[in-house]
Amino acid sequence: MLNNLKNTIKLTQSVVKFSQKVARPLPSKKPKAPGNAIQSFIDARQLRVVGGQGGDGCISFLHLWSNENAGPDGGDGGHGGHVIFQATSDVRDLSQVPTVAKACNGEKGGNKDCNGKNAEHLLLKVPVGTVIKNSEGKVIGDLSKAGLMFVAARGGAGGKGNHFFITDIEQTPKICEYGAMGEDTEYIIEIRSMAHVGLIGFPNAGKSTLLRAISRARPKVAPYPFTTLKPYLGIVEYEDYEQIAVADLPGLIPDSHKNKGLGIQFLKHAERCMALLYVLDASLDEPWTYLETLQFELAQFSANLQERPHLVLANKIDLPEARENVQKIRDRTGLNVIGVSAKTGENLGSLLRELKIIYDRNKDMEVGEEENKFL
Template identity: 70%
Template sequence: QKAKILKNTNLKSLRAVGGKGGDGCISFLHLWSNEFAGPDGGDGGNGGHVIFKATSDTKDLVNVLTVIKAEDGEKGRNKDCHGKNAEHCVIHVPIGTIVKNCHGRVVGDLSTEGVMFVAARGGAGGKGNHFFITDTQQSPEICEYGAEGEDLEYTLEIRSMAHVGLIGLPNAGKSTLLRAISRARPKIAPYPFTTLKPHIGMVQYDDYEQVAVADLPGLIPDSHKNRGLGIQFLKHAERCTALLYIIDLSQHEPWQHLQILQHELSQFSKYLLERPQLVIANKIDLPEANENLELIKEHTDLKIIPISAKVGTNLTELLREIRILYNKSKEENAENL
């Protein structure tokens, strides 16, 4: 049976609707000893809010609905019985989710565990006629309707998608490498742009630590000008903690490929080059690879790890280096907290 390919859902547009407040009640109390005991209409309950909450238990936005509506408050009743306030609708989203309004402006950043963002407030409950008693009006026959809840549109975007992102030109061997070090099964084919959406693979270590590695779509020259859906692909790189450049050693002058990738990242965001980086020299098993490996070392100061994703050469050292990058980022996050 063919293994399933799990695509990461990291962008979702939705509509958040707060609950309607309950209506107030018009009622007059009649007792056996006092037929005109006065108004006793209760107030309506408040509508529920729609709230986004960051949690480490959620990894993507697959289970987030496109229309989220909170419950309505209950109506007021006679004998001064107030309506029940509605429960808030709390939606769990991954840590690192940013919330944008309909104009594309960032209005929420859920960067730590337990942080909440109120997306749509529920309407207030209406007042019953008991509330409107005055010195001159002892038997008011008026009440309030419950207020409507807010109805707003948002875009949720996961900023931190994986611990490590695989960056490279098309057909550099990114998907092959992800299949070699994890159980992910992205599509592999001998033509460019086989990968159009990020694929996430979990690398499991002996101490039960798991590191998420993302196979990102290939970049081409002028990607920062949105050539070949470049901006969309570069946004995926922005959501990775560390970047691994996958360079095909069988190509002519492969160090130029590294320069192209670094240029595209710097043009999109200058902060991307400040993240931990590593050069993975792939296809070392081919005849011309050893000569190109020595040449590429002369053109960069980054650490280079020669591997063959297809044959499995030197993957153990690569996994060790990935773990070192992961531990460093984990320590930095702990210090920031």
């Protein structure tokens, strides 16, 4: 009985120890390409979609060598193509979606009762989780699963040829129909979830350098503000085969909720991240005030952003004055602040470990689960 009890205790301890183990990030063995990347992450797009026009019907009369009045033989026109959004896991953003998407027109009808060919539908592939809004901003479609489709613009019907209009009274009609015009409308499509973690901070806080240090992404890095105007995405791989997407968001400035700087556009990027990582420049005077400004701007835009899982990061601790400010930030805010140096790579292992813990706790939460909360 005593041996069984000891074995049970050992098994329980091993289970607890295993449950507290956090997967380590995998080092990248392949070198990065030189230069800056020109690709950015497109998470919203406004576009115009036009359905194809139907083909015109044909007016024709059949003439045979033995019967010159064989009757009407005009064929019908083909139908125009639809414009369709399809959710797929093959694409990650909306960069391949054009600003104007027009489907092909149907073919015209021919003689000898030959109908025109129907046009092929234009299939636009979008990431899973794409939300479709009309021009008024109302959500009318949600492609939450792979394979779901949304018909954005229907093609016009093909016109009837004169053979269609034969009646007992009118045996030789000389009329046909024009093909109908396709639907023409505008949409706003957005990706509900852009990344697992979004980097939030003021310009020149070191967000792009940090993303370069922890992933293979190559956003532009320069010693002047607003080098990042569009989000960049990097992937951090772990030994348990999990991948965490980290987004480098454009810099935030005071009164962004009043649409100053990149304004509302920036804050919408932040809405599409599962967790937020506040990046502070610890070399500045009183860096904790910048954290208060960041939190205030997010709260003014959406109170739900403050409820997101978050982590505070003090960057640039390779500078002497910055290392001293890390503890001051902890004392002023009462938060667990991680001091790192994106330039030298100091303490990045602790940061990646904390990101994995946040991801494991919240990976089942979907950004945009409630329409009024995230859209």
